[in-house]
Amino acid sequence: MQIYLDNAATTRISPAALRAMLPCLEEHYGNPSSLYAFGQDARERLERARAQIAARLHCEAKEVYFTSGGSEADNQALRSAARIGAAKGKRHIVSTAFEHHAVLHTLDRLREEGFEVTLLDVHGDGLVRPAEVAAAIRPDTCLVSVMYANNEIGTIQPVAEIGRICREKGVLFHTDAVQAAGHLPIDVQEQNIDLLSLSAHKFHGPRGAGVLYARTGVRLTPLIEGGAQERGRRAGTENLPAIVGMAAALEEACRDGDARRVRVAALRDRLIRGLARIPHAVLNGDPVQRLPGNVNFCFEGIEGESLLLLLDDEGICASSGSACTSGSLDPSHVLLAIGRPHEIAHGSLRLTLSEQTTEEEIDYTIDAVTRAVARLRSMSPVWRDLQSGARPFVIQ
């Protein structure tokens, strides 16, 4: 048996996406830049996918730029906004401490290049306060970047409100919507979003395709120089099969979106209730302002990595919440940002559900996690100290 509960890391491709992709690999393999009819057929498919995605984001097709994924879109969004700002003498950027590394590491580079970055604290509930965003904006601020939904703890940020503040103050607003796209409604008009990143493989599309939405008038800086693809903003022959698959996957994910969200959230809450029965366990992130498929717990007195290994033995694919830090002893920057102490942040578990998750899988997982935590604690010297009172519990 295999139970896949790591859908925030990547997802299984949907049959609809795969069906849309195969003809582009087998028959319609022309280059969209070629002038003969075979190439123009590929171009039509490309532009159809662009229009389909634009309709889902509530923007114009020419505001949709295809990238290789979420990381590239984040990099390009930040670098473009920084360049626009620098041209006006504005070199200050506001973001948050719990962004994805694609944002945080780009900000590190921009800092080295002379930009000043204010990283807002995230509150214990995993939510950014719009008033604090407003207070951090200065006359020389060129960009605010706040993620739509966090990839570790699933908290959904008040992006429309933050967008409104940025619009009022004349500051560009970027949101990393990689975890939100296909899972939550997106309307870049209503939400006042100037730049938005998404990635196909997080909503049952293929790996290696993403979108950077850039509002008309926000001039993108190419990260890759070469041909004139993507209106001269992103060189390289378009990955047509993946792009067409992405459009189909987004279409499918958005269809019956409300019903899907309700169904997945009910399973999520069943899992949360089950895991909350484990003593000295705490849910990370707000229980309500939360992605329908995200569950993230800290268990006192254990190591997240050991827990993952035991769950793997039971056929459960999970994450310790810090996706890219396997092999490092650093606890998750997200859990530290919401104020969890180091020793607690080490004992974290992220389980992320999909449309395909079943109630049987959830019940099996509750049982497996409960047993695994008990087993690890029975072998843990830290747990012995907690039990004897030699060390106080952090999680009551």
Ligand SMILES: *Cc1c(COP(=O)(O)O)cnc(C)c1O
């Ligand atoms: C996965 C992810 C990314 C990176 O997307 P890729 O397509 O894998 O490059 C960026 N931001 C968030 C929030 C993510 O979850």
